[in-house]
Amino acid sequence: MALHDTLSTDLPPAPVPGLRPADEVMALSRLGSLHASRLSFSRSLVRQMIRERWQLECERFALDAQGYGDAIYRVATPSGIFRFVVFAHYLDPSQRRDRVVANDWDLAFVLCKGDLSSSDLEELRANVPRQEAGRCSARVLTLSRANRSQRNFEAVVERLAEGRQPDAEWFENVGYLYRTTAVYGNGKFGIGDYEYLRQGKTFARPFAAELFTVYMVRHFAFAQVEHIARQRAPATAVPLAAPLKRYLGIGNSTGLGMAPFLISHPQLIDRWIHMRETAIARIHALGPITPGQHDRLAVLVERARRYIRQTHTDDAAQSESNRRIEQDLAALQRWLSLMARQVDTQHGPQPDWRQLSAMAQRHGSVETQELINSLLLELHPAQVNALEDHLSVDSAPALQADMTAATLRDLIETHYAWALAYNFDDPAEQRYFWYRAATKEEPRVGRRGQDRGAEREMLLGVARTIRHCYDALSAFIDTTPEADVVDFLLAEPDYRAITRRIQTLATLPYGEIRANLLGPDCRPLDLLRCKLSFFGAGKFDPRSDRWVRITLFQGAPLVDDLSSVDEEFDWFMATRPDPRAVETS
């Protein structure tokens, strides 16, 4: 079997007209306004689990009365058998920290392939709770940890032990029982490589194994709180109501560690954005909005308004943005009401999706525009779902050494005008630098001239490197106008990496984030949000401009639902369940 022949992932679908220009799409502020959509990886994963009827079974549940111990779940998919193994132990509340630099957690867990012997389990027990300090074998596919929500966990246990359900309102603010701080995959600390995962079909899509691990810890969390409640009050304890379980996701705290990925994987970023833009362009090319679509859109807009109202954050900018979205959605509802008669009667000018987007562009905030794009995707599974098979990229950046140096300069002028527009003679444009901290190699941002580490700067300043390369190339061409790229690189070997990047991305318009990551206007949070939106994250709650809390899988079907619902199970922008639904469940 060839390395990557299991999914037709490397070739994008046929190009469609009407894609938005990269200058618009790849602006950092817009990328930092993206919302989850049906193309997000967690959505795609859940559809796959339902479609393939994955079987999840608890093989071992060895928890004491306080919920400490270990558990093993067997996961059967059409392509293989996997195990989710979780270790729970007491954590002093003072040690419960969100940052990646923590050394102890309430839960530590792994997703493994195949069967587990008792010695395998002991090896996991010895290493998994140590996380970065341990070593795992290649049979381990992901490695992660999570901390309890101090607010929710004990309160939920207490209510269940009393025989009552928790208030759904609790979960508006904090929509989870556990919060992960890192989910490691792709070979970290000795675990299996993504190259291997891609050979199988189960977790071949981007971050599928990592997200399934998050889904499984959500499942374990429900079992654990119910177990503790039962142990505490066997006579009165009740299980957590299914609507509340569905409304609970898993929290995540994400810092700068995620940011360099977006710069170091430009072909992958191009593909993700390209597929999202392809979906939007396909929808724009459709005819007028039908009455059925109009009604469904009205339902989704109302739900989106409710979702935004139920999103709480202390961050002033995000709060303001949320308020603006709600206003914009209210305006959209008024427009939909006006259009309702025309759509129903088929008389007069018929609105279409392109018109809707144009209106959002004229009157809505950037975040509203992108939310409406997510709504459009939600309404069109036939135009969107198949694109999930094209979200991986196999090819590596390639140098074209026989290109003329003059052509390379043309490429820079054509595709990197945005980078050349920065003036790097102005010290402000290099105010910040990115570095790897000695503590767990976590990426951080320092202020040049003030903080230590500028001499070990990570090369994330693409715009600055482009400028330097362009200047050196222009000087080289002045003396040797007929030379090839290889001659330029023999003379200026420092520009080998950026030359390869320029040549590779010349045909990939969405590969480059069009911002100077060293300058005063860079908000690292925007990088995080872009990637998290593709994961399917919601409830963005910035804690500073460098880290954010989010929720994954809020609204997702439960393990028990998987065999009874279809792929189009609706969990888009899940809102607080109706108390009557909780009572009757």
Next chain:
Amino acid sequence: MHVSYSELIATSEKAFEALGMRPGERAEAAEMVAWLQLHGLSGVRELGKALAYLPREAGTRLAELWRAENIRVFSAQGAGILCTGGLAVDAGVALASRQGLATVRVEDCHNRALIVGYLARSARHGTSVLAYWRNAGRSQAHAVSLSATEEFPTLRTYVTSQRQETDQSLTLIMSRRFDLRPHFHEDVADERIVQSIAATDMRSEREHALEHGLNVDQTVWNDLKTIAAGVLVDDGL
């Protein structure tokens, strides 16, 4: 020591960065070492031989000694392939693209076995390649060939009767027009071939390594990790 493929790439790249290698070179060099290890060609062992010399080699440029229509001769100026091999291969690919057939010779060059990892790139560009080098004083020669249509090269090591004390060169022959294969002339008897590695060997090595991980020399790995820590900043936070 068990490590993953991507872990080997990441750690090697950081180590090369800490040693002062240029951005383009260090990423490629890390991938080449890992590629060799993944395919059972002892990339980490070869890296171990080079590691002590890299601090002074990093930053060395390929110096052009001579060029003609389809020939380029460079000096690596005593540096190893990790610092110079990528550009040498690129020069050959560019020349073959223009001329159909190209010869690149790199003199005063070390750790030449590591060139194998770079050759797959020429195949991706539709160029067939034959690499040849001899070990000084050991009467051994190495030929590696890769067709433009193939994923894996064929490696042959054989004993040669021609002793040459100071041959530190590497020759690359590249063609856009025909395949280059290490089929020996009839006066090179089969029994003199001391090692032959074919595509099937490499494919099975890779499948096993991806499923079970890579086994690497613990000392070299520890050295790599120690060097790689040189890119980290102790910011006191």
